[in-house]
Amino acid sequence: MSPTARGLAQDRFFQHFLAYMQAQGLSAEQMHAHVWKPHHPHDLKVLGADRDRDFKAIELSESDVRAQLASLSPGGFCINGDFYRDDRTVYVLVPGFTHETLRNLSLHEVFDDRQSSHDVLMLRPGIDGQPTQEEWRAKGGGLKLVYAQYPRSNADSLVIGQPLFELLHNSATLRRWVVVEGCRIVFLGYSYGCPLTLELLANLNRGTFADNFILKATKAVVAMCGAIGGSYLADDVLKPDPQLLSIPKLVARCQKQPWLSALAGMPTQQFRDDMVGGVTSLTREVRHERAMDYAPHLPAHVHYFTLSAVMPMMDYRRHWWQFNLDDYSMWLQAKVSEGVCIYNDGQVVTLDNLMPKESAVPENHIHHLGAVRGHHWAVSYRTFNFGRNRFPRKALYKAMLHTLVELTDA
Incomplete structure (x- = not known):
């Protein structure tokens, strides 16, 4: 794909992210702490002896942010209440590693809001072969949001595939939304949830599972900080x-x-x-081996979006008086990848967020959105264990959704 074609998704996402942060009331100084220049990892020196040792290739100044804000076009389409009400899409979140044991849900500010303006549905495995258990966490009438709480979340992906499929396929509400109401599906994969989603779609496409509604209804996948290529950690x-x-x-x-x-x-x-x-399933060797198997079978009609996060070591709030154990914990993890590549989110290097090169998906269906300035947990959690992350997640989600709608509808 040409640099010009690659840059379309990054430029649009960047502009939308700024616009939604502005609408959220952030100043240019505050926005500057969360953004990088639109870029694609293939245009950087990511690995090797001559790799980049600083962030000059992607950093912006506050004046750059102000100039970008001044250039934004007012009006036009936006993600708002009217969009929420009219959207005919089901957004299925596939969360990350060990999600069952964590203090908070992935994207918990969205999926754990009991006063949400959206329809939020939690799916859990049925007991002894019974249909999927469904829990309504909110019925606000807006977007249709599904949290796929698949079992054995710290197991090998080969173990998780079948239970994940059954969790979705045996959901009466998901089936009704798709089969009866004609909704499309967009998968939101976070971290380990990204390769799990890709393996699921490849298995559906080659007939491994007896699916009769999920694959043909799937419109897109959004991979947030995905461990698609594995992790040096x-x-x-x-x-x-x-x-x-x-x-x-x-x-x-x-x-x-x-x-x-x-x-x-x-x-x-x-x-x-x-x-x-x-x-072991998250190691880079295993992820690349698995990709060679599943990537050629990824469905070509689906659009694939990937988003990275990049956090400089100096940005971590790791001193005791900052009372942020989450940042300190991630800083310790980031030290593993830092010696290999500065472009990492603390757990995954940016190149490993990208779609597998073995994929036969058309180039115009693969969209890398660039990177935000934050760590692996910042895009999902206000609090992971102990701490408070001030990253503007809701503005991020609106910018991703806005870009997805633009590029898939086009």
């Missing part, structure tokens, strides 16, 4: 001499001291049994 924690910690040793200790398991995100024996295999 996953590689590290399986080494005999890791920089951060040893997952096999942690699991072994939890087996001997069950009281530690809940603190370590492994509250049951099943979680302890799954952990090493799940982390």
